[in-house]
Amino acid sequence: MRYEVAGNGCWNWLGATDDGYGTIIINGKRIMAHRVSYQLFVGRILGRQSIHHTCHNRDCINPEHLQMLPTNSHAQLHSSNRRKETCKHGHPFDEANTYVGRDKKGRLYRRCRACHAQREREHQRTLRVRKL
């Protein structure tokens, strides 16, 4: 299990990869490295659960960047990524610009970081005007 720790906290897998995912051979079977890491550091992966990278970095094995999700909602998360590649203002929903959170009902949602930063700036500007 060799990996390097990147500046953003990702543990980048240095072994073999398959479709961008780190892989490891255990007892002659090829297993996804991030799933091994999850089971090692976090716990057992239950049936019908997928391990999602909250950092969107497929070869990352940092257990803090891994999240167990039901396979169907995980697939949904990724298919909605494919359907919509930009926010309504045209910013790309790529790794750097996307924040994935959970709403009160536990549903996953994506937020555009650029739009959020813009809204924050406008909010602050309004406050300043009001003070005058």
Ligand SMILES: [Zn+2]
């Ligand atoms: Zn990561």
Ligand SMILES: [Zn+2]
């Ligand atoms: Zn995922």
Ligand SMILES: [Zn+2]
């Ligand atoms: Zn945006």
